Amino acid sequence: xxxxxTEDKKLENLLRIKSKENFEELCSxxxxxxxxxxxTHYDTEGKAKSAIRISDENFPVPGGYKCAVCxxxxxxxxxxxxxxIKKVGNxxxxxxxxxxxxxxxxxxxxxxxDVCPTRAIYTHKDQLTPIKCDGCGTCVEMCPKGAxxxxxxxxxxxxxxxxxxxKEVPK
Amino acid sequence: MKGYAGEIxxxxxxxxxxxxxxxxxxxxxxxxxxxxxxxxxxxxxxPSDADPLSPGNKLIMASGPLSGTRVPASGKTDxxxxxxxxxxxxxxNVGGHLAEEMKFAGYDAIIIEGASDKPCxxxxxxxxxxxxxxxxxxxxxxxxxxKKFKDDLGNDFQIAVIGPAAENLVKYSCISHDFxxxxxxxxxxxxxxxxxxxxIAMRGSKSLxxxxxxxxxxxxxxxxxxxMKHPELKAWQIWGTSGVTKWCSSTINAFPxxxxxxxxxxxxxxxxxxxxxxxxxKHGKACGMCxxxxxxxxxxxxxxxxxxxxxxxTIALMGGNLGITDIEDVAYLNYVADELGLDTIxxxxxxxxxxxxxxxxxxTDTQLDGLKLDWNATSEIAAxxxxxxxxxxxxxxxxxGVKYVSKILGTEEYAMHVKxxxxxxxxxxxxxxxxxxxxxxxxxxxxxxxxxxxxxxxKGDKKAEKVIELQHIRPGFDALGACRLPWVELGIKxxxxxxxxxxxxxxxxxxxxxxxxxxxxxxxxxxxxxxHVAGFDRKQDQVPERWYKEEESKVRPxxxxxxxxxxxxxLDKYYKLRGWTKxxxxxxxxxxxxxxxxxxxxxxxxx
Numbered sequence: 001x002x003x004x005x006t007e008d009k010k011l012e013n014l015l016r017i018k019s020k021e022n023f024e025e026l027c028s029x030x031x032x033x034x035x036x037x038x039x040t041h042y043d044t045e046g047k048a049k050s051a052i053r054i055s056d057e058n059f060p061v062p063g064g065y066k067c068a069v070c071x072x073x074x075x076x077x078x079x080x081x082x083x084x085i086k087k088v089g090n091x092x093x094x095x096x097x098x099x100x101x102x103x104x105x106x107x108x109x110x111x112x113x114d115v116c117p118t119r120a121i122y123t124h125k126d127q128l129t130p131i132k133c134d135g136c137g138t139c140v141e142m143c144p145k146g147a148x149x150x151x152x153x154x155x156x157x158x159x160x161x162x163x164x165x166x167k168e169v170p171k
Numbered sequence: 172m173k174g175y176a177g178e179i180x181x182x183x184x185x186x187x188x189x190x191x192x193x194x195x196x197x198x199x200x201x202x203x204x205x206x207x208x209x210x211x212x213x214x215x216x217x218p219s220d221a222d223p224l225s226p227g228n229k230l231i232m233a234s235g236p237l238s239g240t241r242v243p244a245s246g247k248t249d250x251x252x253x254x255x256x257x258x259x260x261x262x263x264n265v266g267g268h269l270a271e272e273m274k275f276a277g278y279d280a281i282i283i284e285g286a287s288d289k290p291c292x293x294x295x296x297x298x299x300x301x302x303x304x305x306x307x308x309x310x311x312x313x314x315x316x317x318k319k320f321k322d323d324l325g326n327d328f329q330i331a332v333i334g335p336a337a338e339n340l341v342k343y344s345c346i347s348h349d350f351x352x353x354x355x356x357x358x359x360x361x362x363x364x365x366x367x368x369x370x371i372a373m374r375g376s377k378s379l380x381x382x383x384x385x386x387x388x389x390x391x392x393x394x395x396x397x398x399m400k401h402p403e404l405k406a407w408q409i410w411g412t413s414g415v416t417k418w419c420s421s422t423i424n425a426f427p428x429x430x431x432x433x434x435x436x437x438x439x440x441x442x443x444x445x446x447x448x449x450x451x452x453k454h455g456k457a458c459g460m461c462x463x464x465x466x467x468x469x470x471x472x473x474x475x476x477x478x479x480x481x482x483x484x485t486i487a488l489m490g491g492n493l494g495i496t497d498i499e500d501v502a503y504l505n506y507v508a509d510e511l512g513l514d515t516i517x518x519x520x521x522x523x524x525x526x527x528x529x530x531x532x533x534x535t536d537t538q539l540d541g542l543k544l545d546w547n548a549t550s551e552i553a554a555x556x557x558x559x560x561x562x563x564x565x566x567x568x569x570x571x572g573v574k575y576v577s578k579i580l581g582t583e584e585y586a587m588h589v590k591x592x593x594x595x596x597x598x599x600x601x602x603x604x605x606x607x608x609x610x611x612x613x614x615x616x617x618x619x620x621x622x623x624x625x626x627x628x629x630k631g632d633k634k635a636e637k638v639i640e641l642q643h644i645r646p647g648f649d650a651l652g653a654c655r656l657p658w659v660e661l662g663i664k665x666x667x668x669x670x671x672x673x674x675x676x677x678x679x680x681x682x683x684x685x686x687x688x689x690x691x692x693x694x695x696x697x698x699x700x701x702x703h704v705a706g707f708d709r710k711q712d713q714v715p716e717r718w719y720k721e722e723e724s725k726v727r728p729x730x731x732x733x734x735x736x737x738x739x740x741x742l743d744k745y746y747k748l749r750g751w752t753k754x755x756x757x758x759x760x761x762x763x764x765x766x767x768x769x770x771x772x773x774x775x776x777x778x
Binding site: 024025026027028029030031032035036038039042043044045046047048049055056057059060061062063064065124125126142144145 | 239240241268271275314317318321326349350351375376377378379380381384387388395398399408453454455456457458459460461462463464466468470477675
């Protein structure tokens with residue numbers, strides 16, 4: 001298990017972004033993560049192309065928002081017929097030039113969308129390439145309730161790396 | 172046209188015809204959007220002789236230019252129509268996620284006209300717009316109904332829905348959204364009920380182009396940073412508006428108590444934020460883009476109900492004003508009101524009126540038909556609310572609002588309303604500017620146009636000036652499509668909103684341009700009254716008689732009651748500053764100066 005004790009908190013050591021254990025107590029469903037994700041990656045304002053999604057399916061009873069964001073398991077990369085999902089550091093990214101917008105038999109979705117165990121890859125009718133978290137960290141930085149967190153790679157025994165918040169987060 | 176979706180959807184429920192019209196850029200520039208744009212459409216299109224519940228009335232739903240962007244708390248949607256409660260200007264807004272969804276679907280506003288003969292709902296999935304049969308949803312509660320729409324259509328649809336109260340044309344019914352948020356005032360839900368429109372369900376997948384993305388990036392990040400570092404933010408996140416209760420009741424004594432007979436509730440410690448959080452809090456529940464996340468999602472073990480809230484206004488009107496001494500009972504009444512689709516403010520106000528009238532022998536046991544109505548009688552009150560929502564027995568009378576009820580019962584001296592709209596959560600006997608704010612609010616007894624009570628508490632002496640300033644800025648937020656709370660409570664400067672507006676739209680407005688648009692919108696709302704209510708004048712700006720009499724238990728002997736004479740002098744000053752006549756009607760000169768020449772013809776209705 002990777003834990004935030006002795007890890008090196010640099011984005012190159014980022015393993016994934018996740019919702020905190022007590023996410024349901026923290027998240028208020030404001031959608032800031034979705035809007036900033038969209039606006040960081042596109043020239044427009046919106047939510048439809050966000051790689052993180054907040055759902056209110058638990059309402060009205062019992063309540064509590066749910067979060068879907070990629071856990072970087074790599075299953076999509078292994079199943080991609082065009083080999084278009086590459087591991088950069090620890091993060092899987094979709095290469096626009098290589099993606100062929102395949103279709104899984106029966107569902108009409110791209111294969112990566114269909115095989116994703118966390119249902120965290122999305123499509124949008126404006127573009128061929130599916131949408132997936134690239135670990136940029138904007139959602140973690142902007143969440144007004146601190147409901148999201150980074151998970152960093154645990155270093156072996158490098159005591160010189162004093163844990164600190166990442167200084168440079170690409171916006 | 173950048174920042175706007177660019178289209179207005181016009182839906183005629185009589186013919187089921189759906190039209191898409193281009194948004195007139197000039198209208199957007201002069202009225203901005205949201206409540207401003209909706210007011211203009213309502214002004215132009217609703218005939219002065221239209222009955223509010225007839226097909227001739229129109230309901231306009233609008234987002235603002237900031238909606239759908241990353242500007243903090245830009246999640247407000249406005250509804251405007253002729254009010255069934257007052258017969259004049261009606262407007263109410265709701266937070267949640269409707270505004271952004273509407274813009275992402277491609278519409279800045281939706282105009283609902285005509286009326287359906289059978290229950291229907293409006294289905295919007297981007298460009299696909301249909302009027303669909305809603306017989307299977309008719310009769311469902313607001314919360315239950317919203318869930319069923321989401322189950323049937325998809326969880327990513329945003330729903331504006333009415334409950335049984337609106338279906339039965341109770342005149343203070345809500346439009347509900349996001350499981351417990353309500354456009355509650357002035358009977359906007361009732362207008363939907365009159366058109367047999369159960370819901371508007373929408374989903375949008377589009378993105379918004381803005382004029383200057385970099386400039387917008389910069390200003391929204393500054394706004395978020397300032398919100399996040401504000402020392403009060405945390406209190407808003409964990410308590411929301413319930414934090415106001417203690418201050419209002421025990422510090423400034425403005426807490427409506429037992430039908431506004433007092434401003435201090437002796438049991439307020441049982442209704443305070445700390446108690447509410449301890450007993451019921453589950454998590455915060457925000458509107459779109461809001462870091463304050465003031466909504467609190469609660470679970471009451473005592474009643475086994477889940478509810479958003481209670482918000483301050485509900486704690487005031489369904490707590491102190493009904494003499495309720497347990498926050499879980501307030502939550503329960505809140506839940507009952509939400510499910511029935513009743514406005515908690517008006518309902519708490521009217522029920523308190525009935526309890527007082529009953530105690531004074533003006534309401535009989537026969538009328539109450541077995542109900543042992545009293546202060547703090549939670550289950551009896553809930554039962555009465557059910558009768559109101561279904562217009563059963565005595566409930567059929569109460570469904571008309573406190574102004575009408577008090578005329579029938581002969582209890583007008585303690586009917587707490589302005590222009591027919593029940594007064595919201597601030598006891599204002601001794602507070603001149605708040606009295607003026609209620610008296611001149613464009614929807615009647617509500618605090619949305621000007622919340623001036625803090626100015627009274629600070630002993631400000633430019634009361635009329637302050638009310639005017641607030642009446643421009645606060646409804647100004649409604650025109651931008653943003654919530655005013657980050658400005659009111661966290662001091663986020665208007666300059667940032669102006670900067671954001673310019674970055675989004677490219678309007679290149681100065682602060683003067685913005686303020687002039689706000690003043691224009693306010694005057695147009697006033698003109699709606701002049702156009703629709705023959706002989707409209709200062710009579711309609713008067714506040715209840717009770718506000719000129721001492722409280723039952725006087726707690727602020729140091730502050731005298733603002734007398735009727737003083738109030739009317741204040742009103743004179745206010746009219747003069749506004750450039751209105753002594754009767755309170757905008758002058759021809761004022762209308763011209765604001766570019767509202769088209770409204771001059773309606774001045775003739777003035778007697």
